[in-house]
Amino acid sequence: MISTSTFLDITHEPVRFTPPKGSVDCHTHVFGPGDSFPWDPQRSYTPGDASIEDLNGLHKHLGIDKVVIVHPSPYGADNACTVNALELLGLERARGVAVIDPSTTHSELKHMQSVGVRGVRINLETYGLKDPQAALQMLLHTEKQVSPVGWHIQIFTRLAVLVSLAEHIKKLAVPLVIDHFCLIDTDLGLSQPGLEVLQELLESGKVWLKLSAPYRITKTPDSSEVKELARYLISANPNRVVWGTDWPHPGGVKHGQPRSRDVIEPFQPINNGVALNRLQGWTRSEDELLKILVTNPTHLYGF
Numbered sequence: 281m282i283s284t285s286t287f288l289d290i291t292h293e294p295v296r297f298t299p300p301k302g303s304v305d306c307h308t309h310v311f312g313p314g315d316s317f318p319w320d321p322q323r324s325y326t327p328g329d330a331s332i333e334d335l336n337g338l339h340k341h342l343g344i345d346k347v348v349i350v351h352p353s354p355y356g357a358d359n360a361c362t363v364n365a366l367e368l369l370g371l372e373r374a375r376g377v378a379v380i381d382p383s384t385t386h387s388e389l390k391h392m393q394s395v396g397v398r399g400v401r402i403n404l405e406t407y408g409l410k411d412p413q414a415a416l417q418m419l420l421h422t423e424k425q426v427s428p429v430g431w432h433i434q435i436f437t438r439l440a441v442l443v444s445l446a447e448h449i450k451k452l453a454v455p456l457v458i459d460h461f462c463l464i465d466t467d468l469g470l471s472q473p474g475l476e477v478l479q480e481l482l483e484s485g486k487v488w489l490k491l492s493a494p495y496r497i498t499k500t501p502d503s504s505e506v507k508e509l510a511r512y513l514i515s516a517n518p519n520r521v522v523w524g525t526d527w528p529h530p531g532g533v534k535h536g537q538p539r540s541r542d543v544i545e546p547f548q549p550i551n552n553g554v555a556l557n558r559l560q561g562w563t564r565s566e567d568e569l570l571k572i573l574v575t576n577p578t579h580l581y582g583f
Contacts, residue, residue, distance in 0.1 A: 284553070285331060287334045288528055292341055293553030294344070296411040297560055299343040300570050304577035307459060307492040307524025309352040310365040316440050317364070320517070325545040327354060328529035338527060342556055343442070350377045350459075352530065353403050354541075357381040359392060375581040377401050377403025377434050380425060392393035398581050399432040399457065400583055402424075404441060410443035419445060419452075427453045430487075432580070438463045442481075443474040448487055454560055458579070459490040461513075466498045466505045470512055482516040488580055489513055491559065495550060502558060508561040518568050522577045523554050523559050549578075 284291050305516050312329035319326060339347060347369065351362040359378045363491075366376045376397040380389070389397075404410070415437065422433055432455040440464050442449075449456055464480060481487040491510055494501035514521050528562070531544035533539055563569045 287338045287341075288330065288545075288547060289341065290549050290551065291297060292338065292551050293493055293557070295553055296317040296557050299408075299556070300574050302346065302578065302583070303344050303573040304346040304348065304522070304572070304583070305339060305342075305344045305527070305580070306348045306522040306577050307350055307490055308347055308527045309530065310349055310361060311333065311354070311528070312361070317355060318358055318499075319541075320345045320358070322356065323354040323541050325354060325530065325533075325539045326541045326543065327352070327528075327530055327547070328544045330547070332365055333557050335527065338525075342552060346373050346375075346577075346583055348375045348377060348524065348577070350401060350580070353379070355379075357384060359397075359503075363392060363395055363397075366397070369396075371396050374460055375583065379403070379424070380423065382425075384425065386428065389426070389431075391430055393431075398430070399434050401434040401436065401459075403464065404435065404437040409442055412441060416442055416445060416448055417440060419448065423452055423454055428455075432457055432492075434459055436460060439472075439474045439478065443477045446477050446481060448482060453484070455488060455580070456486065457488040457490065457522075459524075459536070460493045460496050461491065461509070462489065463497055464509060466503070466509055469505070470508065473503045475512075479512075479516045482513065482520050485517065488522060489578070490522055490524050491562070493526035493529070494555075495524075496550065500553075509564055510581060511564070514562065514564075514572070518571050519576060521572050522580060523572050525555055526550070527552060 311327045349365050357379050366374050378397045378401040380400050401413045432458040436459050529548035529550045
């Protein structure tokens with residue numbers, strides 16, 4: 281039995297099952313080291329270091345073989361930190377999701393593609409962008425930029441915004457990946473408005489969903505309500521669901537305390553052994569678990 285392990289001062293419990301070979305953690309970030317890479321002046325927070333060594337140690341503990349590095353918002357559209365991480369990890373183990381802006385060139389996209397980037401993230405939630413028209417313009421412009429290189433678009437937003445974009449999403453020339461459960465409110469249950477739209481999009485195969493960071497949608501991620509929601513989403517299309525930790529778990533400010541870029545913000549104390557065991561409990565069969573951890577991410581990220 282594997283014992284508990286500690287990374288970034290957080291203890292992670294043992295995994296109660298053997299993850300299938302080729303398992304992928306589809307949502308992580310790397311920060312630093314130190315001030316090696318420039319911060320975005322408009323960032324909403326400043327994190328501490330989260331190293332590749334700590335990430336590798338965590339994945340060894342969990343039994344995870346491969347990883348997707350998602351470029352974090354404090355670096356803006358300067359992807360140097362994420363590209364550096366991908367170069368160090370190598371194409372056998374890692375893929376990436378970048379952040380771009382209108383000034384990003386095709387040659388820059390091709391360079392990022394060569395080190396493993398396979399998508400770009402539109403982060404509406406962190407910057408409080410909830411205007412459907414603004415979201416649509418960002419989505420359509422990003423589609424034009426990435427379709428020539430065959431990437432997907434990943435979006436971080438709430439269910440209401442996704443619903444407002446649904447008809448346009450159906451017409452996108454590239455796949456759309458929705459992270460962090462689309463921030464669905466678990467308190468509203470499975471009959472809440474808009475959930476059927478997400479179900480329809482999943483069933484169509486047009487979108488993918490990350491069952492990542494349930495602590496972002498509830499204070500009780502081990503609850504029956506979260507399990508019911510996860511099973512509902514998996515059942516909509518088990519071929520379009522992936523999983524990720526969200527390591528190192530940014531957003532550790534206390535409830536009601538404003539974020540500040542003038543101080544280093546702590547990470548959230550999330551136990552990823554518990555998180556991976558939880559995923560097994562959400563699935564109904566070994567086949568579903570294999571799809572979520574291996575088959576689906578292998579297809580989506582081109583491992």
